[in-house]
Each structure stands twice: as structure tokens, then as C-alpha cells.
Amino acid sequence: MSRMPRxxxxxxxxxxxxxxxxxxxxxxxxxxxxxxxLALADSGLEKGQLDGLLVAxxxxxxxxxxxxTVAEYLGLTPRMSNVVDLGGASGPGMIWRAAAAIxxxxxxxxxxxxxxxxxxVPSRSPNRNPIREFDxxxxxxxxxxxxALLKQRHMHDYGTTxxxxxxxxxxxxxxxxxxxxxxFNGKPADTADILASPxxxxxxxxxxxxxxxxxxxxxxxxGADAAREARLRHAPVYLRGxxxxxxxxxxxxxxxxxxxxxxxxxxxxxxxAGVAAxxxxxxxxxxxxxxxxxxxxxxxxxxxxGGFADWAHGRDLxxxxxxxxxxxxxxxxxxQADLAxxxxxxxxxxxxxxxxxxxxxxxxxxxxxxxxxxATMSEAVALVLGRDx
Amino acid sequence: MMLEPxxxxxxxxxxxxxxxxxxxxxxxxxxxxxxxxxxxRWVFYPRATCPHCWSxxxxxxxxxxxxxxxxxxxxxxxxxxxxxxxAPYTVAVIDLAEGPRMLTALVGIAPADVRIGARxxxxxxxxxxxxxxxxxxxxxxxxxxxxxxxxxxxx
Ligand SMILES: [Zn+2]
Numbered sequence: 001m002s003r004m005p006r007x008x009x010x011x012x013x014x015x016x017x018x019x020x021x022x023x024x025x026x027x028x029x030x031x032x033x034x035x036x037x038l039a040l041a042d043s044g045l046e047k048g049q050l051d052g053l054l055v056a057x058x059x060x061x062x063x064x065x066x067x068x069t070v071a072e073y074l075g076l077t078p079r080m081s082n083v084v085d086l087g088g089a090s091g092p093g094m095i096w097r098a099a100a101a102i103x104x105x106x107x108x109x110x111x112x113x114x115x116x117x118x119x120x121v122p123s124r125s126p127n128r129n130p131i132r133e134f135d136x137x138x139x140x141x142x143x144x145x146x147x148a149l150l151k152q153r154h155m156h157d158y159g160t161t162x163x164x165x166x167x168x169x170x171x172x173x174x175x176x177x178x179x180x181x182x183x184f185n186g187k188p189a190d191t192a193d194i195l196a197s198p199x200x201x202x203x204x205x206x207x208x209x210x211x212x213x214x215x216x217x218x219x220x221x222x223g224a225d226a227a228r229e230a231r232l233r234h235a236p237v238y239l240r241g242x243x244x245x246x247x248x249x250x251x252x253x254x255x256x257x258x259x260x261x262x263x264x265x266x267x268x269x270x271x272x273a274g275v276a277a278x279x280x281x282x283x284x285x286x287x288x289x290x291x292x293x294x295x296x297x298x299x300x301x302x303x304x305x306g307g308f309a310d311w312a313h314g315r316d317l318x319x320x321x322x323x324x325x326x327x328x329x330x331x332x333x334x335x336q337a338d339l340a341x342x343x344x345x346x347x348x349x350x351x352x353x354x355x356x357x358x359x360x361x362x363x364x365x366x367x368x369x370x371x372x373x374x375a376t377m378s379e380a381v382a383l384v385l386g387r388d389x
Numbered sequence: 390m391m392l393e394p395x396x397x398x399x400x401x402x403x404x405x406x407x408x409x410x411x412x413x414x415x416x417x418x419x420x421x422x423x424x425x426x427x428x429x430r431w432v433f434y435p436r437a438t439c440p441h442c443w444s445x446x447x448x449x450x451x452x453x454x455x456x457x458x459x460x461x462x463x464x465x466x467x468x469x470x471x472x473x474x475x476a477p478y479t480v481a482v483i484d485l486a487e488g489p490r491m492l493t494a495l496v497g498i499a500p501a502d503v504r505i506g507a508r509x510x511x512x513x514x515x516x517x518x519x520x521x522x523x524x525x526x527x528x529x530x531x532x533x534x535x536x537x538x539x540x541x542x543x544x
Pocket of ligand 1: 427443
């Protein structure tokens, strides 16, 4: 008789604000901060020990990127965070998710926090978060300005050039020519073409930015043992390691402009997998902008900070190279179906590792690094996937 | 071309009870930051509690208004159509002298002349119903130092 597996955990601190009929001038974010401070004081822990964050979907001030917005407000940099959207069951739902995350090594101390402000007269706009209040009024709407700030600082600090960044987009375009599903299949572009595209937010050119598309991605996950025993059409691809980190929401609040939260996330994923960056066969790296890809290559430890161009120069990054980069074309070559774009890097890694990347199959694909990046280099996840468990 | 934000019809700030004092300061010509009397660090954007130590002992202080350009971008295709009339204009992130970082747009300087590391000071400008903290090049250095034709490239 097998015992049912369960998460194990302990609640070590609680905090609760006094009930009031209405608040006057308070924000949901501020209320979360007050409640969190009470729980921390009750626990006796230090703020720096909190490395996990679970929040509810707060319609109060921010419709998107809720964990990053809360983490930035609280000055936390969690390595596991999530929205738990289970209505009135969200609170208890957080508790066993926190325990499961801790059992899995995703975090050691998880802040679960919920709150509600209640103005006598409800505010008009649902989007009253800090980035809306302090960045948008200066003409900085959207992600382009944020990533342009990154590229400008990278060029300043390391002397990297426009052509070096453009060459990364050219690699994606070249790989997309082997993927009939890619938006830019049949539309090759070289470095000169990228550089000739219109300036959007200097120094970012149009073709250094992903093209929005319609599309979708889905993935099914089982336990490793169950997958081995299941009747499957293809060989399973195994999760070998993972890492996650959130450091900020707005680019104005980012701790660094030349390295990001993917650095610790990738390091953790590689450590869990017991491999080094140079052991990887496929790099399936989130590439919303050329500069994001450049910083990720550096944060993966494939080259020194500022050295992405030397690393890429003269290297065959197609499926025929010793190490392949974004063989489906990356999002720069495939297009970005909004949030599904991040999953396209997982799907391609699975195809390569199990040998179903028709027309672009790598000869030897045993290990892949997959990265995801959210908001403005704010939210990071790294996975190491393997042909072998 | 230099940015003249005065006549733009663009998204305005969305003040909350935590931030109203900041915007009132802008109207009064003062750049107000919160200062934490528990950990002695400065805080921006305004919050209910200090992001460094979670103390609620935050008090408003008038900041120097001085800072250095951390990075910038010259926006040719704005994310909001209201800004199209101003393009190209310069969005910059400023390392304030007190420590926090603030995003702004630069006035009083042509985009081509902006450099990372340039010294800047706050210059309040009214856009619609709000007064916003834009930044402009700092006055040239003291008379003893030779005047530089453009802002220095390094801080
Ligand atoms: Zn403090």
C-alpha cells in the first residue's frame, strides 16, 4: 500500500490589520506592506530571509505583473513567486503551494499576502500602479523605452556596437528560414537589413524588437517516473534543473542595467542539473529584444560581462553548430504570440531533445537551457531540460 | 529639437494617498523624497513603508534635485500617441544624488547632446493639470573650471 505523497510545511508568522469600513488614501500595495511587516515581526525572521512570494490578483492598482509590482514595492527579490487566483480559496491555496514550493527547493520562506483597500468613492482607473504613475507621464509607455535604456547602457559600459546587437537578430532570421511556422520564414534579413530598419527608441531599431503575432503553445508535464511508465508517442524530455528570480518591475527601479535576474536563476538551474554552461547543446533563450539576448548570453556565463559579441562572432549558431541558439528562429524570427512566446522556447527545446525538429534537427542534442523573461528584465525563469533524466 | 512638454495632451500621473504629497511638492517647486528615520535611507517612489527595512517611519524631505543620467533613449515612435508630437524626445533614468532612481524626460537639451553620466537638475514643467519633475542639464561648473561645450561623458 503506497502512502499518498503530500507537501510538508509550517506556518511561522502571521499578521492581520484591524478591520475598517473604508480606507482613505491607502493603496492595496501599502496595505500589503503593512500586513507583511506585522507577519515578519510576529515571526522573528529577517526581511532578507523571505525568498518566496505568493499574491492574489489585485484589481486594486495593477492588472499585470502583480508579483513583480508587490516585490518591488516591498523591496523583496523572491526566487519563487506566483499569483494564486482561486477567489476566496486563494489564501489557503497559497499555504500548500508555499509548502510544495519549499519541498521542491524553490524557496525557503514564502510570504503569502493579501489585502484590500476600500475607498468611500472607488477610483476610476484600475491601473494606478507605480510604473503608470511615475514612468508613463514622461512618455515612457511600453517596453521599447525600457530595453533601449538597457542597450544604451551596455554600449556605454562595454563599447558594444549597433552592428554587434543586430548580428544576433540576423542569427534568429537565418534560423527562422528552416522553420515553416515562423512569421519571418521566407523573409531573410542580414545585419545590414536590421541596421537599416527604422529607429524606434534609439538605439533600438525596429528589427531588434519582436513582431507581435497570434499563436499559441501548450505543454503537458508528468512526474519523471510516471512518464517513464506511460504509453507515450515520443520519448519524454526531463526537467533537470530550474531557477527563478524577480528583482523589480519598472526599468527605473532595476538594480543593474547590464546584468539581470536570469544570472542567479541560470546559475541555480545549472547547479541543480549538475552541468556547466559549456555542456549545453541548445540555448533556447528568451529574445524579446537583441539586448535581452545579449545580456542572457553573458548572464549564462558563456562569456565575460560585455563579451557576447566576441562569443557569437564567427560561431555557427544554427542547428549544425557545436552549440545552437534559438533553432526555431527565436521570437525575433518566429514572432511573439504575447505570453505564449516564452513557451515557444520550451517547445523547441523539447523537439530538439527528443529528435522531432524536422528540417532543423541537431545531430547531438542532450542538454538545453531555456530562459524566460518578464516585464523589463524583471521576472526571470531558467530551465535545464535533458534527453536523459 | 528640444522637448517642450507644456502643450502635450498625454497620460497624467495617477496620484494615490501615498503620493499626493509628492505631486503637491512639484506644484510648489520642491522635489520631495521620503526619508526613512529607521534605516536612514531615501525612498522613491513614495510608499507606505520603507522598502529597505519595512519601517513606516518615513518623512518627507526636500531633495537636492540633482542627479546623473544613468541611461537614456531617444524615442522616435512613442508608445502613446499623445507623445508623437514631441518625438524625437529623450527619456532618461536619473541616479538622484540622494540614492534613489527616477525616470523622467529631459528638457533644455537636444537629444543628440545627451550623454550617460551627464549632471542634471530637476526642472518642473506643467503638463495639463499636473506639474512634473523633468530634468535639464546642470549649470556649467564653477568659473574656475573651463566650460565644457557639452555635458561630460562620464560622472
Ligand atoms: Zn528604512
